[in-house]
Amino acid sequence: MLEPDDSISFNKPLRTHANEAVLEFLMQLFNAQFPTEKDCLEELYRKADIKKLFRCRYCKSPDITREYGDRVGKCKHCKKMTWFTGGTFFHHIRTAKPWLLAIWLMERRIIISSSRFHQLVGISQSSALNIFKKITTVVESHMQEASVKVPSAVFTFAICKRSRETPAKKHPFSEEEEMEKLSSAEASQNPASDHHTSKAQAAKTTDMKLDRNEQEIVDILSTEPIHVDLLCQRSKLPINKILAALTMLELAGMATRLAGDRYIRQHTTELAEQKVLEPHTAISNQQLTHIVNSTILFIRHKFHGISRKFLQNYLAAYWLEFSKTRWKSGSLLNSCWQFGPISPKQICAYISPLLVRVLVNQH
Numbered sequence: 001m002l003e004p005d006d007s008i009s010f011n012k013p014l015r016t017h018a019n020e021a022v023l024e025f026l027m028q029l030f031n032a033q034f035p036t037e038k039d040c041l042e043e044l045y046r047k048a049d050i051k052k053l054f055r056c057r058y059c060k061s062p063d064i065t066r067e068y069g070d071r072v073g074k075c076k077h078c079k080k081m082t083w084f085t086g087g088t089f090f091h092h093i094r095t096a097k098p099w100l101l102a103i104w105l106m107e108r109r110i111i112i113s114s115s116r117f118h119q120l121v122g123i124s125q126s127s128a129l130n131i132f133k134k135i136t137t138v139v140e141s142h143m144q145e146a147s148v149k150v151p152s153a154v155f156t157f158a159i160c161k162r163s164r165e166t167p168a169k170k171h172p173f174s175e176e177e178e179m180e181k182l183s184s185a186e187a188s189q190n191p192a193s194d195h196h197t198s199k200a201q202a203a204k205t206t207d208m209k210l211d212r213n214e215q216e217i218v219d220i221l222s223t224e225p226i227h228v229d230l231l232c233q234r235s236k237l238p239i240n241k242i243l244a245a246l247t248m249l250e251l252a253g254m255a256t257r258l259a260g261d262r263y264i265r266q267h268t269t270e271l272a273e274q275k276v277l278e279p280h281t282a283i284s285n286q287q288l289t290h291i292v293n294s295t296i297l298f299i300r301h302k303f304h305g306i307s308r309k310f311l312q313n314y315l316a317a318y319w320l321e322f323s324k325t326r327w328k329s330g331s332l333l334n335s336c337w338q339f340g341p342i343s344p345k346q347i348c349a350y351i352s353p354l355l356v357r358v359l360v361n362q363h
Ligand SMILES: [Zn+2]
Pocket: 056, 057, 058, 059, 060, 061, 075, 076, 077, 078, 079, 080
């Protein structure tokens, strides 16, 4: 975990190296290395520790003969054919190239939006999005090693796309309000739950010292919703300072964002109930604010806003782009193999939790 004096580089300018020139260069490299579909399939097969996974479907024998670039192998015992992608992360993939390329680029810390990927590879945008969601689901399953949990509400500035969870005719952010309502309804039915006992801890986080900007914003906020533009005019602070202060106040449960970029003052700890960090987190609120804001910048810059439903997947993508050594060549592909199958139903049913994981460790 992060040491308090371990000066974190999240406030440095965003890495913009995933620009078109780099991408073009990497595409040439990839195409030279894997010119055909067979080469891509062979790479999928070769890179993973597949010898352990690949067994005859019928007699479970590991003795299988297979030709270069083939998706099927023949069992030496029962002579039946088995697909090596069957029942794995790559179950039912139509072609190997887009999958290998996406993973290959991510292992080189190149994260591109699904609309760019769809142009690049010539697959449909929904296929490109599916690839992104599945790979980031695998990454997310490892996030415990590098992250803390924060309320998803602090990411509302990155959320401006609708999903199937968005209530009809409402702003995409209203998903958050719906989930919070559901969660407090559950908590009141279930007074002994963790959710309820976290009150004391939450009260502690609200007991924070405010800096000048935060105090100024708090003084302007009231129970009457105010738009962020109006906050700009009244406070005379630059927008980035205001957003940083608002994020801090939200984390402390002292301000709440409503749909349409409007804010209200929160006097009680009722909202803060949900805003509890993990107890072992050695990270200050200031550091957390930097992290949250850099992540929001990353999401807005790369993806031009997202839906709340898949927020956690984008937080995982942030880890891919900013980790230095964790996802080096081969490791992401291997993790995909280890993960096993993910059905379209699972992806569709996924909803980011109220407490999401954000990266704090850049290894
Ligand atoms: Zn067999």
